[in-house]
Amino acid sequence: VQLQASGGGLVQAGGSLRVSCTASGDTFRGYVMGWFRQSPGKDREFVAAIRWSGGHTSYEDSVKGRFTISRDNGKNAVNLQMNSLKPEDTAVYYCAAGRGVILSNMHNNQAYTYWGQGTQVTVSS
16 A cells, blocks of 8 residues: 655745645555644544445544545545644645554554555645
């Protein structure tokens, strides 16, 4: 399984960005796809996740109502639309995939087996 992240960049506070993760190497029907982020000096933290089959989603509290995770079955991709961005959203964003992740464990980075390279998101004040 390979995950390729794209998107990100620099935006002013209040703006929007979209990051995408293209997956290859499996069918992904039994997978949960997640986005995590890490800023300097901090642990990697959960942002959002989606179950490939059924589309159940989960969000970290601070991004609820601002971020939307979605999947594109035709492109084997998972997108994270980020609106109303804040300087504290600045981080390297990583996509991840885990097979058979239960819903209550979607926030746990140890539940994910595969990781993409990070993509930088910088929000200026």
